[in-house]
Amino acid sequence: MPVSSDARSVFPERARASLPDRPLGIYVHVPFCATRCGYCDFNTYTAGELGTSASPESWFGALAHELELAATACAPDAPAASTVFIGGGTPSLIGADMLGDVLGVIRRTLGLAEGAEVTTESNPESPPPEFFGSLREAGFTRVSLGMQSVAPHVLAVLDRTHTPGRAVAAAREARAAGFEHINLDMIYGTPGETDADLAATLDAVLDAGVDHVSAYALIVEEGTALARRVRKGVVPAPDDDVLAARYELIDERLSGAGLEWYEVSNWASGPDAQCRHNLGYWNGDNWWGAGPGAHGHLGGVRWWNAKHPARYAESLASGALPIAGREELTTDDQHLEQIMLQVRMRRGLDLSLLGAHELAVARACIDEGLGVEDGDRLVLTGRGRLLADAVVRRIASAG
Template identity: 55%
Template sequence: MEHVPPSSLPVGDPVPEDGALPPAALEGVGERPFGLYVHVPFCTVRCGYCDFNTYTAEELGGASAAPGASRATYAQAAIEEVRRVRKALGDRDVPVSTVFFGGGTPTLLPAGDLTAVVAAIESELGLAPGAEVTTESNPDSVTRADLEELRAGGINRVSFGMQSAVGHVLRTLDRTHDPRRVPDAVAWAREAGFDQVSLDLIYGTPGESLADWEASLDAALACGPDHVSAYSLIVEDGTALARQVRRGELPMPDDDDLADKYTLADERLVAAGLGWYEVSNWARDEASRCRHNLLYWTGADWWGVGPGAHSHVGGVRWWNVKHPAAYADRLAAGRSPAHAREVLDAESRRVERVLLELRLREGLAPEVLDPVGRAAVPDLVARGLLVTAGDRLVLTRTGRLLADAVVRDLLP
């Protein structure tokens, strides 16, 4: 069950069977924010644009699925990896500041399974005071009762995959929910006592007009979310969407159209009181920012639990085997589920800081740049792509539209 085509996972260095980390990686662990990402790889249908490590019941063998590939046993496998986190960190005090259940569709698991994982994290590692605990959810995969159980079990933030409010756009994306379900799901979350509610949107779907996108923004804002993520559609190699584009059945997203829709989103969201804090994310206030994602963007420590999950602790990055059955088999055998890892050198970490921190509203400290990168700054400022805010370099709105080009100039 553990065979994975070599092209589907990055090449890296071997990982010890017990998953032990190098001593240098453990220096300072617990002094920096520490998060856990829990990957739930199950979906009802595979969306045509998605290249995440997800599986439908049919792809896993349905009722005859191997134990590790069954939704019924998945939570126990994840809890076993949480126990391995504790062993790998030894007796260090490492309270978890954020937990994020992503997927896939985490709420395809019973609410009690997700809260059991939260309880295991609390038992093995401890949750920091005020910890942010998020689950993603599709609007049609959760009920009022589910949300009440999730909230009672310690999950305090929910992110609904709204994507669009327009029926034909959702159909092109292979999304199955009724857009009228979104306001109900948000209302149930509020009634259940969730501290934060986020909505995820996608723009640039083939056939989506500017008016369609405006209708989706209006519908999202009518729900009164604390946070909105809006991502441009990317046609990923190997997806059904990419095959449709290649056959000429659907057009590639147009860069000018994407820019118009991003500008409209920023204007409408800011006018509604949500400010951008990362290129594709807007929040009601600082408390509404996704603290878990900020761990990624600021190079902090996180452990990825689940098949295909990636982790980063103290400059060491590793990734788990992809298939749920292979993942569970390794844990059952007392082995680390990690497939491979890499130790980031100083230059790699510097480059990643430029790539990620530049996307944040707080911007990038100029001293992170090398001499060539610093020499490029005046021209970028003159072109209206960067501004200097205190001692940081911050993207303008035009700079956000051209963030990849700005990075190329700063990292020649």
């Protein structure tokens, strides 16, 4: 849905006024996948689903146009991007050369700050041997690899196509190519996963020597193949008690190896290893979301692009940003998001943000052992992290 041929008119002045004072991140969405994983509800498409309506080349041309319009919309007040994150989908499918070209367009349009963090996701099975070296030469500083599990039957339930040991090998290849910062993604609680399966996955993660791990409980999303299998009774739904026990095991093993939690689902070997791009989301900073279905945020205004790659490209061909919808967050909206995001972080929730009723509930959570008071902040305990969503709901409902 084209919204304007004048990119500068898209955002109200209060949104633009935030640009000089906040870091700017750029998220680029690559919508292509070789196959569709059964648990995934992301905005992704296989070649068969797209047919001739879109290709990596047409996507790249449209993306370059969007980034040019983004630079116009943000000029002259935006700082150069301090973080870039290319996600998907499967960014590695478009190859290191095109990923480098994407980064080149960002440099030319919105700009890239000195010392910027530049991340791409990758399916471990996709890259040829020279892939990671080419990324380093292009200016990427960080790689995130989708490992999920090393148990073949767990990968089969998830419809993952990579071989169980490939993620560790890819992490080592990335390290050999000069990457200091490498993340492995895990999913736990898949139907059929045993304690031994999870232990083996953690062994492999630690053996890979990465400095960052993201571990997510399996969520059965409506509309996915996995949801249909659960509904038909082919596989059982994830068990909450099992998920809690698995989380505790993950935290124990990772913490024992020197990877400390800094957000409920993320562990890093130190501050330099933390994902600065994701910290920008959690801190409420500005980011431009580019690509089909990408979401962005500037100064309390959130927007999202047309989802289908063909519709996305058509909007840009007409000279307009491909914005499908947007919302201006109210003061109450922003307050709720601060609570929701800060509670999940190791530095905790700033208690000075809370009203009297909210503060009373926060202190009740501390009394119940769900958190501790660290200076003027509420920091979740291990038990509190298992109930983080409930803590958010309790505090927010008291406002």
